[in-house]
Amino acid sequence: MKLSDSKRIVLLLCFIMLLTIVTGCGAKKEADGPQPLTDGAIIHEEEFGGVYINTTIDDFNAMGYTYGDGVTVSFSNGYTLTGIPYYSGYYTQNGEPLLVAYPGYPYIKACINNGDDLWTVAGLQEGDTAEITLAEKGAFSAIQEARDIHYTDERNNYKTDAIFANFRSVEAGDIPKGRLYRSASPCDNQHNRASYVDALMKEAGVRFILNLSDNEEKIEGYIADPAFASPYFLSLYENGAVKPIALNMNYGSPEFKQKIADGLIALSAQEGPYLTHCTEGKDRTGFVCMLLEALCGASYDEIAEDYMTTYANYYNITKETETEKYETIVKSLLDPMFESLISDEGVDLYTADLSVCAEQFLLGPMNETQIAALKTRLTAE
Numbered sequence: 059m060k061l062s063d064s065k066r067i068v069l070l071l072c073f074i075m076l077l078t079i080v081t082g083c084g085a086k087k088e089a090d091g092p093q094p095l096t097d098g099a100i101i102h103e104e105e106f107g108g109v110y111i112n113t114t115i116d117d118f119n120a121m122g123y124t125y126g127d128g129v130t131v132s133f134s135n136g137y138t139l140t141g142i143p144y145y146s147g148y149y150t151q152n153g154e155p156l157l158v159a160y161p162g163y164p165y166i167k168a169c170i171n172n173g174d175d176l177w178t179v180a181g182l183q184e185g186d187t188a189e190i191t192l193a194e195k196g197a198f199s200a201i202q203e204a205r206d207i208h209y210t211d212e213r214n215n216y217k218t219d220a221i222f223a224n225f226r227s228v229e230a231g232d233i234p235k236g237r238l239y240r241s242a243s244p245c246d247n248q249h250n251r252a253s254y255v256d257a258l259m260k261e262a263g264v265r266f267i268l269n270l271s272d273n274e275e276k277i278e279g280y281i282a283d284p285a286f287a288s289p290y291f292l293s294l295y296e297n298g299a300v301k302p303i304a305l306n307m308n309y310g311s312p313e314f315k316q317k318i319a320d321g322l323i324a325l326s327a328q329e330g331p332y333l334t335h336c337t338e339g340k341d342r343t344g345f346v347c348m349l350l351e352a353l354c355g356a357s358y359d360e361i362a363e364d365y366m367t368t369y370a371n372y373y374n375i376t377k378e379t380e381t382e383k384y385e386t387i388v389k390s391l392l393d394p395m396f397e398s399l400i401s402d403e404g405v406d407l408y409t410a411d412l413s414v415c416a417e418q419f420l421l422g423p424m425n426e427t428q429i430a431a432l433k434t435r436l437t438a439e
Contacts, residue, residue: 088257092122109168115159126199136181143198209372231356256288266328319423352412
């Protein structure tokens with residue numbers, strides 16, 4: 059039976075409508091973005107403070123989440139972080155929450171950057187769970203792009219052993235060359251740099267190490283590893299010339315100040331040269347060197363130049379080659395460290411007497427006599 063022209067038109071219109079509905083549904087599904095992560099088991103991450111959510115970084119990204127997205131993290135006890143950034147590093151300001159997929163972490167982690175332990179703040183307990191949903195696609199993508207920088211762990215990609223090991227003498231203010239060194243870890247070899255640091259600090263005649271990242275248990279674990287290859291570190295450790303203080307980066311907390319004071323008092327009781335390090339010689343080492351340089355009369359520009367040498371070593375970021383990234387790092391990472399030293403409101407960071415500010419930071423956990431002894435150790439010829 060032949061269809062009339064009018065019936066053909068009706069059928070064609072019905073087909074077009076059906077196609078539009080199907081296509082529209084598909085478009086809506088794509089616009090909805092990644093599906094929620096539900097009933098995620100949580101684990102207390104105690105070293106830096108925060109909450110691992112039992113999903114690997116790769117698995118979470120495979121769900122459709124992208125670095126720079128805004129997400130909402132809701133815990134089963136009712137505590138919620140709404141619209142926080144999902145970053146591949148700690149790119150928020152101090153005290154701000156984020157969901158982070160830091161390279162080397164076993165899982166994604168919710169935390170407060172350089173702040174109080176989220177586990178405690180949120181009142182979490184074993185058995186609680188987490189749900190993650192998308193708040194806004196790409197809400198923080200601009201910051202993610204500016205701060206997303208990487209380095210390699212291959213020695214051949216660096217010009218010298220010292221650059222690879224991020225090893226150098228701290229020469230700022232009244233600290234003379236060869237008195238205080240900074241570097242990546244000489245014992246934790248996760249970045250393949252430990253043996254290089256070990257050889258360099260032996261050559262420099264380092265006699266005491268302030269280890270900012272580890273405790274005794276971790277150090278014993280490194281030494282027990284069959285691949286451990288840092289004999290000079292071992293000799294210092296066995297002679298009691300290594301002070302581990304397992305520092306986090308919550309530099310506004312009393313615990314942070316007390317741990318630094320304990321380490322610096324121990325350093326003052328020993329003869330130099332000294333080495334201070336964390337894992338990469340970047341963040342915790344950056345803070346402690348900033349503090350010591352300021353204490354010993356260094357200017358803002360001197361300290362910034364030393365701090366940013368790490369970024370030249372690891373990432374080839376210099377003021378001349380990548381000015382915008384250079385200034386972003388100084389403003390977002392180093393300046394907040396400086397500001398933590400300033401206790402008086404209204405004091406301008408760039409004109410403040412940083413030596414006085416450093417002394418004020420240390421007073422309390424250290425007394426004036428101990429601070430004077432520290433300055434003498436670092437500056438006396």
